[in-house]
Amino acid sequence: MARARKAPEIRSAELLDCAQRLFFERGYDNTTVEDIIRAAGLSKGAFYHYFASKEALLEALAARLARDSLAELQPMLDDPSLGPVGRLNALFAGSQRLNVELAPQLRTTFAVLFRPENVVLFHRVDLAARELALPLIADLLKKGSEEDAFDVPDPLAFADMLLQIRLIFRDVMHRALRQADQGNIEEAARLLEERLRLYGVAIDRLLKLPDGTIKAVEPGFARAFLQAG
Amino acid sequence: MARARKAPEIRSAELLDCAQRLFFERGYDNTTVEDIIRAAGLSKGAFYHYFASKEALLEALAARLARDSLAELQPMLDDPSLGPVGRLNALFAGSQRLNVELAPQLRTTFAVLFRPENVVLFHRVDLAARELALPLIADLLKKGSEEDAFDVPDPLAFADMLLQIRLIFRDVMHRALRQADQGNIEEAARLLEERLRLYGVAIDRLLKLPDGTIKAVEPGFARAFLQAG
DNA sequence: GGCGTCAGACCGACCGTCGGTCTATAGTAC
């Protein structure tokens, strides 16, 4: 086989790219190391030159994903023209915009990622995202509490709980996607949007804001996401 | 090898018993089918006669665990002398009592179950518990809302979120157990108990009750749990 | 004799290892 040397960063990025595509198409367990190196045009030896194990590759991939997606939302957290409540709302608005933009790709990714047999993959990605997001959200809550924009007894613990609650959407989104696949987009959109709205209400209540202050969805988002592309 | 025939229910229960012990000692992935049948004194053939796969065994085990532990808490949910808030508090009190009673065994189980590499095992058990508990909690919230004991816009969705938030204790408990193992019981108990208290506050707020209404911990529980036995 | 129950040899998929090859670059001699 023709040997093609490349810079290490390029190679490992290529391996991560291939792994990401395959993991999100078939899941972690259903992707073999053999599959990944075939896609990347490399050998077993090269693979284990870059990653200590298949698991280590997953960890690196999760970290990269978390870093990249958080970078997209960082601007909303830093926007000086917004107060704490405004930042939270901007965060949700930004994440909806991203979701709609990438809807076709995200839908297939989610459909795999949220399948029960892919817990390991899901959990790794969530863990990495959580580690990065937790201090940022905690800081937001702390600032907001100091400015009396809302009321939280313990910013870190409450940030932890907010991030935890969002995981109900693993199941909710999975159900919505299945329903949409069966042609029942209206029903699926209704379910997803209502649950997002209630998530907003939950946050309102946890922060002692009036119901409806935090808008986790704009009307029409779920429908746009489910049928975009 | 001497053949010993037994009633199917006995046999499958034996397999579940052995699997449970082994899974909770070493984790799911680190327990082989070989290990289980050796412990049960059975053959591969017998194992696959009772369970279609190792995964199916895990599912059955999770269902049995969920059923058993929910049965312990059922009385609190049915107690007619209590109002909705009282039932929630009784639920927490009952689960604390159980935790302290079984503390030594639960500690080692939790230590394994909550390790990151055992997500699959954890997730199965949680899923089974959740499926059984969700309708019961939703019903409790619905009743309580109808009686104006508290205020929830959507009992099912809110029950879902309450059950989701409790999963922060996978991580919190894991950290507390590690700390306690390193001799720092005081610090561990403080962390665990404070987080439980804040969980109670979170529920208060979600149900629009005054902070402190729901008592997810009695003072001293964490310490009792961490050093019992 | 037939069916439920069980034994254990066997299979194949995969992860990870290991000895070794090949190429780019640095250093050195001239």
Add this chain to the structure above:
DNA sequence: GTACTATAGACCGACGGTCGGTCTGACGCC
């Protein structure tokens, strides 16, 4: 500047070991 050598480290692919799962068939109870 050129040629030659030495070193690093990117890369190869056959092989080993583990483990979930299958298959053939036997044993015992109705």
